[in-house]
Structures are given as structure tokens and as C-alpha cells.
Amino acid sequence: MSNVNFQLHCDSYGRLVLTSxxxxxxxxxxxxxxxxxxxxxEGLSLVNYEGHEVGWVDHIADLPPAIGRLIEEELAxxxxxxxxxxxxxxxxxxxxxxxxxxxxxxxxxxxxxxEEDIRRLSQTRLLIADSxxxxxxxxxxxxxxxxxxxLLDRFL
Amino acid sequence: MTPNAxxxxxxEPVLPGHWAAAIESQLLAGEKIQCWLEIDLDTRLxxxxxxxxxxxxxxxxxxxxxxxxxxxxxxxxxxxxxxxNAGVGTLELLDEAGRLAAWRYTLSHNLAALRVISEFELHQxxxxxxxxxxxxxxxxxxxxxxxxxxxxxxxPICSREATVSPSTWTLFRLWRFARPYRWQxxxxxxxxxxxxAAQLVPPYLTMPLMDEVLIPxxxxxxxxxxxxxxxxxxLFGAAALAWGLGWIRTYILSLVSERMGxxxxxxxxxxxxxxxxxxxxxxxxxxxxARIGNETDRINIFLSLDLLNFATDVLMITxxxxxxxxxxxxxxxxxxxxxxxxxxxxxFVREKLRTGFxxxxxxxxxxxxxxxxxxxxxxxxKAFAQEKREGERFRAANEHNLQMNDKLNKTWSLFTxxxxxxxxxxxxVVWVFGIWQISxxxxxxxxxxAFLAYIGRFYTRLDSMSRIVSxxxxxxxxxxxxxxxxxxVSSVPxxxxxxHLSKVTGxxxxxxxxxxxxxxxxxxxxxxxxxxGEMIGLVGHSGSGKSTLVNxxxxxxxxxxxxxxxxxxxxxxxxxxxxxxxxxxxxxxxxLFFGTIADNIAYGKPNATRQEIIAAARAAHAHEFILRLPxxxxxxxxxxxxxxxxxxxxxxxxxxxLLIDPRILILDxxxxxxxxxxxxxxxxxxxxxxxxxxxxxxxxxLSTLRKADRxxxxxxxxxxxxxxxxxxxxxxxHYFKLYTAQARNVDTEPLLPRAPEQPKTHAx
Numbered sequence: 001m002s003n004v005n006f007q008l009h010c011d012s013y014g015r016l017v018l019t020s021x022x023x024x025x026x027x028x029x030x031x032x033x034x035x036x037x038x039x040x041x042e043g044l045s046l047v048n049y050e051g052h053e054v055g056w057v058d059h060i061a062d063l064p065p066a067i068g069r070l071i072e073e074e075l076a077x078x079x080x081x082x083x084x085x086x087x088x089x090x091x092x093x094x095x096x097x098x099x100x101x102x103x104x105x106x107x108x109x110x111x112x113x114x115e116e117d118i119r120r121l122s123q124t125r126l127l128i129a130d131s132x133x134x135x136x137x138x139x140x141x142x143x144x145x146x147x148x149x150x151l152l153d154r155f156l
Numbered sequence: 157m158t159p160n161a162x163x164x165x166x167x168e169p170v171l172p173g174h175w176a177a178a179i180e181s182q183l184l185a186g187e188k189i190q191c192w193l194e195i196d197l198d199t200r201l202x203x204x205x206x207x208x209x210x211x212x213x214x215x216x217x218x219x220x221x222x223x224x225x226x227x228x229x230x231x232x233x234x235x236x237x238x239x240x241n242a243g244v245g246t247l248e249l250l251d252e253a254g255r256l257a258a259w260r261y262t263l264s265h266n267l268a269a270l271r272v273i274s275e276f277e278l279h280q281x282x283x284x285x286x287x288x289x290x291x292x293x294x295x296x297x298x299x300x301x302x303x304x305x306x307x308x309x310x311x312p313i314c315s316r317e318a319t320v321s322p323s324t325w326t327l328f329r330l331w332r333f334a335r336p337y338r339w340q341x342x343x344x345x346x347x348x349x350x351x352x353a354a355q356l357v358p359p360y361l362t363m364p365l366m367d368e369v370l371i372p373x374x375x376x377x378x379x380x381x382x383x384x385x386x387x388x389x390x391l392f393g394a395a396a397l398a399w400g401l402g403w404i405r406t407y408i409l410s411l412v413s414e415r416m417g418x419x420x421x422x423x424x425x426x427x428x429x430x431x432x433x434x435x436x437x438x439x440x441x442x443x444x445x446a447r448i449g450n451e452t453d454r455i456n457i458f459l460s461l462d463l464l465n466f467a468t469d470v471l472m473i474t475x476x477x478x479x480x481x482x483x484x485x486x487x488x489x490x491x492x493x494x495x496x497x498x499x500x501x502x503x504f505v506r507e508k509l510r511t512g513f514x515x516x517x518x519x520x521x522x523x524x525x526x527x528x529x530x531x532x533x534x535x536x537x538k539a540f541a542q543e544k545r546e547g548e549r550f551r552a553a554n555e556h557n558l559q560m561n562d563k564l565n566k567t568w569s570l571f572t573x574x575x576x577x578x579x580x581x582x583x584x585v586v587w588v589f590g591i592w593q594i595s596x597x598x599x600x601x602x603x604x605x606a607f608l609a610y611i612g613r614f615y616t617r618l619d620s621m622s623r624i625v626s627x628x629x630x631x632x633x634x635x636x637x638x639x640x641x642x643x644x645v646s647s648v649p650x651x652x653x654x655x656h657l658s659k660v661t662g663x664x665x666x667x668x669x670x671x672x673x674x675x676x677x678x679x680x681x682x683x684x685x686x687x688x689g690e691m692i693g694l695v696g697h698s699g700s701g702k703s704t705l706v707n708x709x710x711x712x713x714x715x716x717x718x719x720x721x722x723x724x725x726x727x728x729x730x731x732x733x734x735x736x737x738x739x740x741x742x743x744x745x746x747x748l749f750f751g752t753i754a755d756n757i758a759y760g761k762p763n764a765t766r767q768e769i770i771a772a773a774r775a776a777h778a779h780e781f782i783l784r785l786p787x788x789x790x791x792x793x794x795x796x797x798x799x800x801x802x803x804x805x806x807x808x809x810x811x812x813x814l815l816i817d818p819r820i821l822i823l824d825x826x827x828x829x830x831x832x833x834x835x836x837x838x839x840x841x842x843x844x845x846x847x848x849x850x851x852x853x854x855x856x857x858l859s860t861l862r863k864a865d866r867x868x869x870x871x872x873x874x875x876x877x878x879x880x881x882x883x884x885x886x887x888x889x890h891y892f893k894l895y896t897a898q899a900r901n902v903d904t905e906p907l908l909p910r911a912p913e914q915p916k917t918h919a920x
Contacts, residue, residue, distance in 0.1 A: 012254025051872055077260070080201050080244040106203030108196075114640065115518070116439065132263040133672075134243035154511055156518070 006046075006055045008067045016074055018046055018054055026054050031071045036079065037121060037137070044071065082108065083137045084128070087148040093155070096131065103136065110136055115155055126152075175207050179216065182225050187211045191275035193247070193268040195220065197260035201244065208247065208259060210275045213283070215249065219259065228256065230280045236273050245269055270717075326635045327628070333420050334459055337412045341464070344409045348468045351401035356475060357394035359609035361387050363483070366602030413460030420452040424641055431641075432648040433712040442528030443521040447641060451517075451634035458631030466624040469617045476614050484603055490589045491611055494582040501578075505571050512564035514633040519557045526550045586611055648714050648732060655729045660722065660738045661688040662819035662850035664709060668718035671704055678704045679873040681718070688819075691851040693861035695891060696870035702854045705870070706822050709852065710739055722820075740813030740845070744825035746805045753782055754789040756808055760816040768815060776811035777841040778804070803834030810841045821845060823853040827860055835860070858895055867891060 007019040008029075015028040026048040034043035046055035057063060063071065082103035089100040097112045110130035112118070117129040126138040141149065171179070171192055179189065192209040197220070204220030215228045215236070228234065228249065235250045243263050249256040261269060282289040334341060365387050373379050425448055480488035530537060530546045537546050586607055593599035664686040671679045679701040686692050694702040707713050708720055711727050720727045727735055740760075748756050757772055758764040764772075769789065773779040781804055785791040793800060793808075800808070806826060813821065826842065827835045839860065846863070855861050867884055869877035869891045876890050884891035 013250065014248075014255040014258060076200055078241055078244075080197075080242050082203075103203070105197075105201060108203045116443075130243075132243055132266075134262055154514070156515070 008046075008070055010070060016046075016070065018048070020054060024054075029054060030078070031074050033075070033079075036081070037125075037127070081127075081135050081137045083139055084144075084148075086145060087151045090151050090154075097155075099151075101136070110134070112155070118155055120156075126156075178218070179207065179209060179225075182216055182227070183211065184213065187213050190279060191268075191271050193261065193265060193272045195247075195259050195261040196265065197244065197262060199258070199260060201260060206259065208272060210272055210279060212279055212289075215276060217257065217259065219257075226257065230276070230283045232280075232284045234280060236276045238269055238273060240266070247272070326639060327632050329639060330455065330459060330635055333416050333423070336419070337416060340408055340412045341460075344405055344412065344460075345464060345467065347401050347405035347408070348464055349471060351398045351405060352468050352472050353475065354394050354398035354401060355613070356472070356479065356610075358391050359606050359613070360479065361390050361394075362609055363602040363606040366605050367600050368602075371601055409460045409464065413456050416459055417452055417456035420455060420638065421448055424448050424452065424638055427642050427644075431644060431646045432714070433707065434647050435644060442524035442526075444641075445528070446521050446524050447637050451637055454634045455631050455638065458627055458634075462624055462627040462631070466621060466628075469621045469624070472617050473614065473621075476610055476617075480607065480610060483606065484593075484599055487586065487590060487593060487599060487603070487607055491582065491586050491607060491614075493585065494578050497578065501571075501574060505567060508567045509564065512560070512567070513630050514636075516557070516560050516564060517633055517637065519553070519560050523550070523553045523557055526553050583608065583611060648711055649728075650731060651729045653729070654731045654734075655725050656734065657723060657725065657730055657738070660819045662686075662738070663688050663723050664820065664850060664852075665721040665724070666705075666708070666718070667721065669705075669708055669715045669720055670717040671708055671713060672716040679708070682873075682875055684868065684875060684878075686850055686852070688850055689848055690866065691846060691853065691864045693858075693864035693867045694852060694854045694870060695858060695861065695867050695894060697894075698856075699872075700870040701873040702870055703824060704873075706824055706852060706854060709820075710741065710822065711735060737816065738819045740816055740818035740821045740849075742806070742809050742813050742821075742823045742826040742842075742845075746809035748793045748800070748805055748808060750793070752787075752790045752792055753785070753808060756793060757789075757811045757815060759812055764815055769811075772811040772815040773808075775814050775841070775844040776807045777837055777844075778807035778811050781807075801834070803838060806834075806838055807841050810838070810845055814845050819849060821849045821851045823851065823855075825854050825856060827855065827857070858898055869894070 005021045009017055011017050011027065016030070018026045018029040020026070026046075028049045029046045032045045032047050033040055034045060041060050042058065044057040044060055045053050046057075048054045057071075060068060060071065082101075082105045084101055084103055086102040087099055088102060091098040096114075099110050099112060101108055101110060110128065111132075112128065113131045119127045119129070121127055124141040126141060128136040128138065130136065138144065138152070141152070144152065171189070172194070175192075175194070183189070188211055190210045190212060192207060195206045195208060196203060198204045198206070199219070202220075206220035206222075207216075207218050209216045214230060215234075216225055217227075218225045233251050234256075237248045237250060239246055239248075240263060245261050245263055245266055247259045247261070247269055249258070278289055365384070369379060369384055369387070428444065428448070477488065477492060480491060526546075526549055530550075537543060586604075590599060590604040590607060594601060594604060664684075666682050666684045669679060669682040682701075682705060694705065696702050704713070708715055709727075711720070711732060714728060722730065722735070722738070749759065754766070754769050757769050757778075761768075766789075770779065773782055773789075782789055782791070810826070823842065827838050835857075843863070853861060853864065861867060862881065864880070866878055866880060868875055869884065869889075871890055877884055877887065879887070879891075881891075885895065
């Protein structure tokens with residue numbers, strides 16, 4: 001199924017170039033998910049250098065495979081929301097606190113500046129911003145192991 | 157460390173050991189590492205470690221999880237760029253034909269990345285020109301461009317992010333507030349001690365009363381009335397003494413308690429006022445109000461009552477124990493047996509209760525937050541008929557609060573009865589052991605009675621000691637939340653070595669000023685010089701960074717990178733209050749405080765004379781409408797200035813800015829909230845205000861900026877065009893687009909047929 005009315009390729013500078021139906025060329029297009037957390041696979045916008053939307057995709061799955069792959073690659077190198085899988089250690093229960101983490105992107109640490117940086121997205125989902133502005137996601141609070149949950153609980 | 161790890165940049169920590177060894181073999185003869193960056197992400201953004209190093213000849217890189225090094229000799233045409241998005245920085249190496257490589261890192265390494273770029277450019281320039289490295293005379297911080305003193309490792313302005321956690325012994329930090337009252341507290345403590353001792357007398361007197369009066373009477377001896385009188389007198393005397401001492405003690409301590417509460421609240425509030433707008437942006441009003449209100453109250457009750465009670469309890473127990481041992485060591489030993497068990501129980505429950513209370517506090521803040529969110533927005537709630545949903549939200553928060561309390565009460569309710577049970581068991585043990593001792597003739601009935609009397613008090617004390625557990629935990633969590641505020645260093649700090657501006661001309665300069673809000677770069681590399689007395693119009697779409705630029709100039713925020721200078725002095729080295737004296741601000745939504753109109757006009761200069769106030773009001777074209785009000789300048793205006801129209805409020809705020817006679821004037825959409833008629837009046841008032849001052853005006857309606865000497869057009873955080881109206885129209889760029897778009901809107905028909913926006917491909 002191809003409801004896409006544009007062409008996309010990657011130039012030698014590693015930028016995405018979009019050619020629209022009427023032949024306009026947009027260099028340095030960035031794919032942006034409309035609902036990166038609630039519905040990552042629905043609604044994807046292609047935004048040009050000036051910040052104007054030049055393309056819209058309802059479902060990423062509907063894209064032709066070649067374009068889909070390009071977009072997925074670009075997204076993979078842009079989107080950075082490590083998912084917390086385990087909290088190994090926290091330096092203190094008072095903020096600022098340094099946490100040792102195991103994420104889906106490997107081992108790392110985060111510095112929590114204040115409890116208000118933990119945002120509750122839903123009953124079980126949390127978004128934690130560290131002192132450098134990196135967002136860490138806890139996809140499902142109930143799926144964490146006991147120890148991590150216990151540590152996290154002290155901050156909620 | 158290897159000699160190679162030494163670098164000439166001078167302010168760099170040494171290369172970590174394993175990298176130093178790995179890079180050693182890569183270096184050519186005589187090649188020296190100048191600067192390096194440890195990257196922590198790979199291209200798929202997985203955490204992994206890699207290294208980028210700039211030497212005097214090449215750029216060396218080992219991408220994460222790759223075994224080999226790549227090297228690019230420095231030459232003309234190479235460019236090292238960086239940009240960032242959502243907390244991830246990207247460093248790209250480009251040449252004429254395309255991208256050679258790209259590396260990713262988290263923003264915690266941003267500083268090192270900036271250093272790498274500046275070293276790269278220095279050495280590249282040196283190689284291309286064939287001359288020695290041209291290092292700037294003074295070392296500057298690569299992030300904010302502020303000059304660094306020689307030998308200083310890190311820029312003092314940039315490295316103030318604290319990651320050190322406060323210690324768990326938060327409560328001891330409260331000493332700062334108790335210290336001024338230490339003598340009163342000591343008196344209170346001594347009085348407590350004395351009244352406790354007085355309370356210990358009566359049980360002691362029951363002993364001879366039993367053994368010397370009642371038991372002999374049962375055995376046929378007549379009662380010795382004078383002796384009885386003496387003992388009973390002693391009992392009454394002790395009770396009366398304990399009453400009197402207790403009274404004075406409570407009075408002194410409650411005085412101290414209230415004073416400490418006052419100090420704590422004012423200190424916290426004053427500190428809060430000193431914090432930057434950034435802090436207030438991230439906090440919710442309800443939460444802050446709860447902290448200053450309830451939590452300080454809880455702390456001062458803890459300090460003045462609970463803590464002293466606890467100390468008295470400990471003393472009471474020690475004193476009782478000593479008395480008991482002096483009377484009958486074996487019986488005393490048995491009596492004290494349950495003590496360790498209770499101690500353990502207290503410790504066990506402590507952990508559970510502490511987390512529980514912290515949670516309850518947070519949930520409680522959530523409940524107040526719902527109120528604080530909804531009540532100010534009540535018009536929206538009603539307009540969209542969402543009362544039910546808001547009610548539901550409050551109900552949910554309440555429900556959450558209830559659940560938390562229920563959970564905690566499970567532990568808590570078990571606690572007190574358990575202590576009581578242990579008391580009873582303890583009494584039973586004393587009874588059993590006492591009867592056995594009496595039967596053997598080792599003890600007397602009087603001793604047993606005294607023990608039972610003591611032990612009653614003794615266990616009551618343990619019970620109240622167990623209450624200290626919750627009190628301490630509550631106070632500790634309150635203290636933590638208060639110190640969260642007190643520990644927060646303003647992100648707009650007072651300079652350590654302030655520079656005083658004697659006379660301000662109003663020359664403003666922005667040097668590579670960038671500001672980042674979270675991970676979003678709001679303004680980028682803004683370079684602008686504003687001459688004294690010049691009027692600058694800031695133009696751009698909403699969200700293009702105009703207001704942020706103004707906030708940076710006012711120092712509501714500090715730049716994340718770059719510098720803002722006033723008369724050539726970095727604004728960060730001028731005391732904040734002194735700096736703001738020179739700035740007059742007129743906002744889109746003028747805020748009027750509750751008070752009279754005169755008070756509101758004189759807000760920035762409370763000691764202004766009536767003549768000054770009237771002169772300012774006249775200049776602001778506010779005088780006449782103020783006189784039309786029933787009480788003239790003494791008319792009361794409310795929070796948002798109810799009863800005054802938007803234009804009237806705006807003119808009051810213009811008068812407010814006029815009164816402080818600032819060198820620099822900032823008009824942030826000052827006329828956009830009013831109709832065109834009113835705008836004209838305000839414009840007249842503004843013309844008076846602008847005269848002879850450096851003015852920065854933001855306006856959506858470009859027509860209001862006609863008088864500006866220069867227009868600065870901003871787009872997505874950058875300055876894209878600078879010039880006056882005619883020049884900018886002639887270039888047909890961003891300003892032209894904005895202007896024609898507005899002109900079209902006003903006339904509802906296309907003014908210029910060639911206006912359709914030609915989407916341009918922008919290659920930067």
C-alpha cells in the first residue's frame with residue numbers, strides 16, 4: 001500500500017532529501033513522530049529545515065519499504081529515550097541523586113535534579129528527565145524488578 | 157600518565173588510563189594530543205564508549221564498539237560541526253564532498269565537544285596557514301566564552317551544577333534555625349529535666365509509705381501520723397513543683413517554637429524569591445505554598461516539642477533505671493528486659509513509616525495542585541463544561557491520598573497496641589518476679605509497689621518515645637523538602653566578585669548568546685550590539701525566541717552559552733538587583749498588585765514622592781483616567797486590576813516603568829492586548845517613555861515598530877535579518893514575508909500579487 005506522495009533519499013552529507021509530488025526538493029528533512037510515547041507508529045511528520053511540514057505519514061507501516069527503512073534509520077539516530085530496565089543503585093533518596101541504571105541501550109547513570117523531573121504519563125508509565133535533559137522512560141512500572149521498584153517508589 | 161596525555165589547552169583533565177594506552181600506538185612521531193572527547197553513544201544510540209582526539213596534525217577517532225582507529229589529517233576544507241537534539245549531541249566531520257563521519261554523545265560531554273571543535277579549528281588554521289598556533293591571549297571558557305583565569309580548571313560560571321546529594325542527616329541542618337534560640341531551648345530543657353525529676357519523687361515515696369506505715373499497721377502497729385503527714389506532704393510538694401515547672405517550660409518552648417517557625421518561613425520565602433524564573437517555571441504553585449505553609453509548621457513543632465520530649469524521655473528512662481537498680485538490681489534487670497525488644501520494634505517500623513510519610517506529603521501536594529490548577533482556570537473549565545471531569549480529577553487525587561494513608565495506617569495502627577501489649581507483658585513479668593522475690597524474703601511489698609508505679613511511667617515514656625519515630629520521620633521529610641528549596645542555588649546567581657556599574661549608558665551586547673530550555677535550544681549564537689539610546693524592534697513568528705532574548709537581557713535566565721554584556725561588563729558579574737534597577741519592563745499582561753494605584757505606580761521605587769508619581773502618570777497618559785476614578789490615586793485595584801480596562805492597566809504599568817527612570821527599556825508586546833484606539837493612546841505614552849533610552853520592543857503588529865532605529869528579525873532562535881524597515885523590505889526576506897502577510901490580513905485582500913510565499917530550499 002502506497003499512500004505516499006513523495007520520494008526520499010539520503011545525500012552524501014547524511015541528510016534526508018525529500019522530493020514532493022510537484023517536484024520540490026527539500027534538503028535536510030527530519031522525521032518527527034507526532035505521539036512519540038503514546039502512539040509511536042502512528043502519525044509521522046516530515047519537517048523541513050525551516051520547520052514547515054512537507055510530508056505526513058499516517059502509519060509508518062504503510063510506507064514503501066525503502067522509504068520506511070530510511071526513516072527508521074533516521075529516527076533511530078535521533079530518538080533517544082532510553083528505557084529503564086533496572087535501577088541498580090541510587091546515591092541518595094534526596095535530590096540531586098545519581099542513579100545507576102540498566103537501560104535498553106546499555107548501562108548508564110542519570111542525575112535526578114528534583115522529584116518534579118519524574119513525570120507520570122499514566123498510572124504505570126513514567127518519564128524521567130535527567131540533569132542534562134535526557135528523557136528516560138519507564139514503560140511499565142509493574143514490570144520492573146522488586147528492588148528497582150522499591151528504589152523508584154521512594155521518589156514517587 | 158604518558159607524556160602524550162599532556163595537553164596544551166591547559167584546562168583539561170588527563171586522558172583516562174586505558175585510552176591513553178590505546179591511543180599511544182596510533183600517534184606518529186612528534187604528534188601530540190591537544191584535546192579529546194570521550195563519546196558515550198554509538199550511531200544507533202546505544203551506550204558505548206569511544207574517543208575522539210585532536211592532535212596537532214590529525215583528528216583521531218575510535219567509534220564505539222569498533223576495534224580500529226580512524227584518522228583524518230587536518231587540511232583545508234574539513235569542518236567539524238556539532239548540533240544537538242533531545243539530549244544527544246552529534247559531532248560531524250564534513251568535507252567538500254559530504255559527510256566523512258558522525259559521532260554521538262550525551263550532552264554531559266558537550267563542554268568537551270566544544271573544546272574539541274575549537275582545538276580542531278585552531279590547529280587546522282595553523283596547518284593551512286603554515287604558522288604557529290594562534291591561541292587567543294586569554295583562555296576563555298569554550299561554553300560561555302567568559303575569560304578564565306590562568307590555571308583555573310573549569311569555568312566557575314558553567315560548573316555550578318551540583319550533583320552532590322544532601323546527607324541523610326538533614327535534620328541536623330535545622331540547627332541553623334534553632335541556634336538563635338539556644339539559650340531559651342537550654343532553659344526549656346533544664347526545666348524539663350527538673351520537672352521530670354520532680355515527677356520521679358512520688359513513686360519513691362510510696363515505698364516507705366508501704367513498708368514503714370501500711371504493712372506495720374496491718375501487722376498491728378498503730379499509724380505514725382506525723383510520718384504519714386511528711387510523706388504525703390512530699391507527694392503533694394513534688395506534684396506542685398512538677399506542675400509549676402511544666403507550666404513555665406511549656407510557655408517558653410511554645411514561644412521559641414513560634415519564633416523558629418517564623419524564621420523558617422521567612423528565610424524560605426526570601427530564598428524562593430531570589431530564585432530564577434526557570435525554577436518557578438518548573439514548579440507548581442500549590443506545592444510551593446504547601447512547603448512554605450505546612451511543612452515549616454511541622455518542623456518547628458518537631459524542634460521545639462517533639463525533640464525536647466524525646467530528650468526528656470531518654471533522661472527519664474536513664475534516671476528511672478538508676479533508681480530501680482539502686483533499690484533492687486535483680487528486679488530492675490527483669491523490668492528493663494522488654495526494652496531492647498521495643499527498641500527493635502521502633503527501628504523496624506521507622507523505615508516503613510518514613511517512606512510512607514514522604515509519600516503522603518507528595519500525594520497531599522498533588523491534591524492541592526489539582527485545586528491550584530483548576531481554580532484559576534475556572535472560566536475555561538466552565539466554558540467547556542468540564543466541571544465533572546475536574547471533580548473526578550480531584551476525587552482521584554483524594555482517592556490516591558486515601559490509599560496511601562490506608563497503607564500507612566496498617567503499620568501505624570499495629571504499632572501503638574503492640575507497645576501497650578509489651579507494657580502489660582512487662583508488668584506481668586515484674587509481678588511474677590516480685591512475688592517470687594517477696595516469697596523468698598529478698599524484697600518487700602513497698603519495693604514491688606514502687607517498681608510497679610515506676611514501670612507505669614517508664615512504659616508510658618517508651619510509648620511516647622515511639623511517637624518520636626513518626627514525628628522525626630515527618631519532620632525529616634519536611635526538612636528535606638524545605639531544604640530542597642533552600643539548597644537550590646539560583647541559576648541566576650549573585651556574582652562572587654561583584655562589579656558595580658557607576659553610570660550606565662545602556663549599551664547592550666550579546667556575544668554568541670545561546671539559551672537552552674531542557675534539551676531544546678531556544679536561542680542560538682545570537683550576536684547583537686545595541687547602542688545607547690537606540691530603539692530596537694524584535695520581530696519574528698511566535699516561538700522564534702524574541703521573549704527568550706529579552707529574558708536573557710533582563711537576566712531572568714542566564715545564557716547557557718555565550719555572554720550578555722552591559723556597557724562592556726558581563727551581566728553575570730553585576731549584582732542582580734543593581735542590574736535590574738536599570739531595566740524598565742512593560743509586559744503584555746500588566747500585573748497589578750493588590751493596593752492603591754499610587755502603590756502600584758511606585759512599585760519599583762517605594763519611596764517615590766507623590767509629585768513623582770503624578771509626573772510619571774502624566775507622562776504615561778494615565779493621570780486623567782486615574783482622576784476619574786472615585787478615589788483618584790488612592791483607588792484600590794485587585795489582583796488583575798479588576799475594574800480597569802486593559803489599556804488603563806497598561807498605562808499604569810508604563811508609569812511604573814517611567815518612575816524608576818531606567819536606562820534600558822523593554823516593551824514585550826506592550827500594545828498587543830488592546831484595540832487600535834487604545835493602542836494609539838498607549839503609543840503616545842510609550843513615546844514619552846522611549847525618549848533617550850535604549851529600548852527593545854517586541855511587537856506582533858509591525859506597524860507599532862515604525863519608530864525603531866533597527867529591526868532585528870528572528871527565526872527559530874537565530875537572528876536572520878537586521879536593518880530598518882525600508883532596507884528589510886528591499887531585501888524581500890523574512891521581514892518582507894511577515895510584513896506582507898500582515899498587510900494582507902489587515903486589508904483582507906492580497907496587497908501584492910507576487911506575495912505567494914515561494915518555499916525556498918535552504919541549504920545551510
